[in-house]
Amino acid sequence: MKNIAVFIDGKSGQISESSQRLLVLATNWLSKNNLDNMYVFGFEPVNSEQLKEYASVVQYTHIKIPDLANHSQVFSSLLADIQQKEISQFFYVKSLLMDTIASFIANKLSLPLIANVLKIESADSAVHFTKSIFSGKATLTTEIKGDAFIGAFSKSFAIDFTNNTSNSSVSQSEITLGIDSQNKLIENHPLTGSIPLPDAAIVVGAGRGFKDPSNWGIVEDLAKEIGAATACSKPVSDLNWRPHHEHVGQTGVKIAPKLYIACGISGAIQHLAGVNGSRKIVVINNDPEAPFFKHADYGIVGDVFDVLPRLLNKLKSH
């Protein structure tokens, strides 16, 4: 038996956008490589109808996890389940929780774990992984001999085929993990409100070109319309125009969304260090010489106070 596991995430029963892409990729991989079964795991009950849209015949396992899961003893029931299902290939999109679980599985099953995967291809008795390195400045290909592995995908990975699932059926089950007796949760400060920046699939970034914090309404409106998180350059957070945790770059948050729209940001190397991992970059700046244009997929030389409202109008007219 050659079976694969896909770990997905999401909120309130909705599968996240990157997990949707991962399911399509894994479904395609399964049929292309004549593998047997696909098992999907997640940390919430799943909406079967939504799952069927992205994957054929699956068994979904809802993993019930304690508040703190930072010790191997917590995961032993998961290991037993995986062994019983004879799973040898694992796919997930990087997150802190999944990195911990994947490291545990990698150790117990002696599987190579490859991080920040952008692309996976099968070769003669080997698998090739293209992964992002140096925060997206370059990519590298790793070859794994054999066909057992754990692939941790970067959020910005792309799929170049469409979803062609059919005859789906979903059966659901549950496993409960152990309690972490070593460690104690003292306080919890959940993120509130908007989309957390490191997780966002789309990010709108704004720089000193906006001149004044009172001009951020338009950045937020655009972000809201396309379901993006907002980011800023370092001077903007140094000036207290925006909160510190929104600043991206070498000294701030590193992002790897599928789309980054940078507005009124010059594109200094320290800023690029935090956003290079983005799959596609759009730059809007009124200075045609702004260095950011050399690192853009799409560029518009224009005034943000003219261009952004027009983009918003266009989006709203649809």
Next chain:
Amino acid sequence: MKILVCISVVPDTTSKITLDSSNTRINSEGLTFIVGPYDDYALSRAIEIKEQTQAELVVLHVGTADSEALIRKCLALGADSAVRIDTVAVDSYQVAQEIIQYAYDKSFDLIMMGKEAIDYNSGIVHALVAHGLGFNHFSPVMHADYDGGKLILEIETDLGKSKVSSTLPAVLGCQEPIAEWKIPSMRGIMTARTKEIAVIAPSKEKFESQITAHVVETERLQKMIPVENAESLIDILKSENLI
């Protein structure tokens, strides 16, 4: 108490990455190498905990002799001794196996690392080592206090931030503001000269992977859209399923 700090040696963040003539490796010529910035935070905090607890502090690096000057700098900052596992580090999984192999019988209480190495950005060596040794694991850690045999930690999670208490032994992946980076003192530099850097052979346990190392610089389309047609950007982004 015994503390181990694991350091990566990486090109400085502002480096332009190019390929060597074989097209399979990063060209190290002209690059400045540094101790990984997050690893430097881990080391700085480890030195403070050492001063508080009189712990023994060992620095470990998996890599070639080229890194000795940077290891020496860690000794000058206050580590008691250093170990270099003499092999070319090609992958986080391999590095983790080497660290586990070295540490499993040395009874460390605390292993501190950076949250990620800034070259391959895997962010998994600490978790792999923790599970390999059966230690607690936390990353990224923003504050770490040692108090009465326990650690009080501020950590980031996928859902926000938490404060937790952890028993030892534990492995921590560190990030700012866990400590301020330190600068070696003249005295530190002098005493570092006599401290030991033990060189040990890599374990034979190799996993069946190979880096084919075809490195390609990320390319951007650099397509300009005339400002009069700015709205067409929306159609392009929609057609590429980006929004």
